[in-house]
Amino acid sequence: MASSPSKKVLVPIADGTEPMEAVITIDVLRRSGADVTVASAASDLRVDACWGIKLVADSLISDCKGSSFDLIALPGGMPGSASLRDCEVLEEMVRKQSESGGINAAICAAPAVALGSWGLLKGLKATCYPAFMDKLPADVTKVESRVQVDGKVVTSRGAGTAIEFSLALIEMLYGKEKSEEVAGPMVTRPHHGEDYTMMELNPVEWKYDHDTPQVLVPIANGSEEMEAVMIIDILRRAKANVVVASVEDGLEIVASRKVKIVADKLLDEAVKLQYDLIVLPGGLPGAPAFTNSAKLVDLLKKQAESNKPYGAICASPALVLEPHGLLKGKKATAYPAMCSKLSDKSESENRVVVDGNLITSRGPGTSMEFALAIVEKFFGREKALDLARSLVFV
Structure with missing residues (x-):
């Protein structure tokens, strides 16, 4: 045709x-x-x-x-x-x-x-x-x-x-x-306007040390812009303090669909701070840029070792977390075409999976549910639903 x-x-x-x-x-x-x-x-x-x-x-x-x-x-x-x-x-x-x-x-x-x-x-x-x-x-x-x-x-x-x-x-x-x-x-929702859900296993309380959660969202050339922006926007609406950090040499990145986004700071500067959550958008070649960033991987490993929350969506669970041992003993999901790379695929059909201090999700069409699930883990379901209603998501 x-x-x-x-x-x-x-x-x-x-x-x-x-x-x-x-x-x-x-x-x-x-x-x-x-x-x-x-x-x-x-x-x-x-x-x-x-x-x-x-x-x-x-x-x-x-x-x-x-x-x-x-x-x-x-x-x-x-x-x-x-x-x-x-x-x-x-x-x-x-x-x-x-x-x-x-x-x-x-x-x-x-x-x-x-x-x-x-x-x-x-x-x-x-x-x-x-x-x-x-x-x-x-x-x-x-x-x-x-x-x-x-x-x-x-x-x-x-x-x-x-x-x-x-x-x-x-x-x-x-x-x-x-x-x-x-x-x-894009893994869009089957029924728009309905409540969002998440699959939660081994529930733990997500804590934060300051007045509000400190969240790191790294971005790179080729990051999926919808995923990055939905995560940043929704967490900031919930009053989390979100730091957007570029893993590239400059603050401006060109995302996977050529949207240009300017980070708040370079990763070199961002790694000096402590975070209650580190969350990775997906996208290609964004996810491989994350996996090749020794500083980011080191930060993620320290986060996991100290039982602090971390998460990823789309290609990033499979291309960043899995190869660096960050899904060991955990249930996770990823972009459908990438799920074959997960060592444990048993929960991968779910749109959002929370396993203790880990949260993963599937793609652009699940990004809002993913971000709302993070809000729910930090602030409770009522706050997340209020936010979902204000977005006309539910």
Whole structure:
């Protein structure tokens, strides 16, 4: 079958953009083969997204003015949505997109704050973040769908619906078959909106010494950006102190789907601190970069020896923890194609596995459950469920 021509997509970002929504949209659409341009509505390519996550755009929105796109997808977040609304070049592009019959999409606060205020939802069914529903204009039919498609406009509710939103956009661009082809390898949830669960064996209490857990999230060139960003974002929402450390020579890494993320510090500096949890995102070649980092492996071994929590998702349980003896006597899971590398595969079909002080998970589509399970272990299930509800995940 001949491959479909690449569709052109614009994802604008601004200071205060919700990073999960932006990164999930970019990553998932790039998996479909779409040519995605990440454009900054700020004066600089680097954007300070919500939750202290720093992203670097491919270009400025002003540089995209003359280009045409099959889809323009606006992430939410505040004040990011307001910054997108106030960007005149973007407004002009989105209006032209609407007039020419292209697809416009927005998630979270952006349907109300941007598309609604520009008058581009008039007479349409639309949804948005629950707290912004009353900000949708009166001429919009408000619906509480997780994703709403009306003609050439797609709207969605929040970070917890971002994967569904992105897959709906692939279906609009390429058809249902392509959407399903992308969804499968991501290990997406079989039933969206339901409670999350984890398989827990040998339960122990996860303790922390300070006011809040100190968490290390290493990143490398080729780390899976959805996994990294969901872990960082959700743990910071729970008020954990998360240090994002680059194992590369510089702070900026280029993730597996070419999203550029800026770490807080280099691993050399980060290893001087003590952590209540070290958690590894997956991705290739990110996971091999972790396994080749003697300093990171040494830190992980010390963490395990002192019975402190550590975890990994996707390729990292199989490519980092297993070869360094960090799964010995433990039940774990990993990315489906990597599970053959686990010495004990008995619990590997579970989406999230907690065995004492170890937590592992399967892939991008299980990342939110993985991060929420960490929140549950540190702060209790009620806090995790409150967070899941605020994300519109459950």
